[in-house]
Amino acid sequence: MNHVSHAAATPIIVIHDLVKQFGRFAALRGVSAEFVSGRLYAIVGENGAGKTTLLRSLAGLTRPTRGTISMLGTTDLRSVCRQVGYMAHPSLLYDEMAGMENLRYFARLYGIQDDQHCARTTAAVGLDPKLTRPVGQYSQGMRQRMSLARAMIHDPRILLLDEPFSNVDAHSARQMTHLLKQLRDAGKTIFVVTHQASQLEHAADEFVQMEAGLITRRTRELMMAETP
Amino acid sequence: MSAITNVARASLSKDLRLEWRSKDAINSMLFFALLVVVIFSFSFDPTAEESRRIAGGLVWVAFLFAAVVALNQTWARELRNQVLDALFLAKAFGNFIFVIVLETFMTPLFIVFYNLRALGPAYQLLIVSALGTWALVVNGTFFAAMSLRTRSREIMLPLLLFPISIPALLATVEATTAILTGDFSAKFWIVLLAAYNVVFTTACLLLFDTVLKAE
Numbered sequence: 001m002n003h004v005s006h007a008a009a010t011p012i013i014v015i016h017d018l019v020k021q022f023g024r025f026a027a028l029r030g031v032s033a034e035f036v037s038g039r040l041y042a043i044v045g046e047n048g049a050g051k052t053t054l055l056r057s058l059a060g061l062t063r064p065t066r067g068t069i070s071m072l073g074t075t076d077l078r079s080v081c082r083q084v085g086y087m088a089h090p091s092l093l094y095d096e097m098a099g100m101e102n103l104r105y106f107a108r109l110y111g112i113q114d115d116q117h118c119a120r121t122t123a124a125v126g127l128d129p130k131l132t133r134p135v136g137q138y139s140q141g142m143r144q145r146m147s148l149a150r151a152m153i154h155d156p157r158i159l160l161l162d163e164p165f166s167n168v169d170a171h172s173a174r175q176m177t178h179l180l181k182q183l184r185d186a187g188k189t190i191f192v193v194t195h196q197a198s199q200l201e202h203a204a205d206e207f208v209q210m211e212a213g214l215i216t217r218r219t220r221e222l223m224m225a226e227t228p
Numbered sequence: 229m230s231a232i233t234n235v236a237r238a239s240l241s242k243d244l245r246l247e248w249r250s251k252d253a254i255n256s257m258l259f260f261a262l263l264v265v266v267i268f269s270f271s272f273d274p275t276a277e278e279s280r281r282i283a284g285g286l287v288w289v290a291f292l293f294a295a296v297v298a299l300n301q302t303w304a305r306e307l308r309n310q311v312l313d314a315l316f317l318a319k320a321f322g323n324f325i326f327v328i329v330l331e332t333f334m335t336p337l338f339i340v341f342y343n344l345r346a347l348g349p350a351y352q353l354l355i356v357s358a359l360g361t362w363a364l365v366v367n368g369t370f371f372a373a374m375s376l377r378t379r380s381r382e383i384m385l386p387l388l389l390f391p392i393s394i395p396a397l398l399a400t401v402e403a404t405t406a407i408l409t410g411d412f413s414a415k416f417w418i419v420l421l422a423a424y425n426v427v428f429t430t431a432c433l434l435l436f437d438t439v440l441k442a443e
Contacts, residue, residue: 094246096246134249
């Protein structure tokens, strides 16, 4: 096992004793961790391990039952939400609108009026900005890529991606991985929750293993035996 | 302030575009209101004088029930997309436009089916319509958001909305009846409706963030 140490780097996210309870079920059971900027973290683990809950907590979408999350030096996650891009498992896109219309809408919410920026973001994820058909008629892979474009439209410092490779063909997954590496190299901090950890084998800086609501291991290399 | 206006404009334009393409809310409201008009016109056979007296109540009850169909769908798309940070005012304005479109289509039908002709100042109907509709949608949008996470939200919305809308409904019906019959002035009811709108719009704006953050 190759444990990771970041003694020299300043953490961008500090989680302390994070507990999230849904009724009597504890999805997170006292998670404590630090994450430094400019890294790509792959969060792996079996279903129900607490990966998505951790990601939603980081995005400020789930209020912790106990514990704190400090992001970019503050525990008020709402105040830094413009620095965070979140790609949920569902696409968060409006089916009746075209991809570019969706992106334009989300861009306006962030005060971005430049349509060229939307077109560039669409092209960056490998989609044609001129595509006029509604998102409802997109394939699952195209939806995933458009969803990634939506998450990064406002150029956030932190990207939280929940299962970005699900239902994506191998070629598209490789393209997405390449894009994530580029974003990481550009200084973004990226968290990817995935069941397809092998997609990130040569891209992730660290694999964060979760089990039963806890982070049980952090390694630089993917432990093949432990990935479903 | 301009940032909020831009976000509200983007949100409103998105809602109108989605409704223009899907026609979910408008179609269901129109069919519902049409059913009410036809069924009531066959159930009763009022004279012109009787029509003027009952039409205010009839029209607004039809609009209220039809609007609930649309209000129930207000946040459904956002819930599906988990994007609840949309602006309350944009949603309320969107619903206002949908209900006004409904009223524009349905009013001529009411006039024909119930042989209506205003004996009072007819222009005041426009004011009553705008104020009454706003009273309905501002609370409706708020309570739709509040009932969003409940299991029986289709039932919960009318349960919350109707009792709190009674003063507004009373004022709207009385004002409409006053204008149609010409028996008394509608001014008192119009002022009451305006005051109701100011109070409840302010309350909804202040409390919306709390409702949104609730888990």
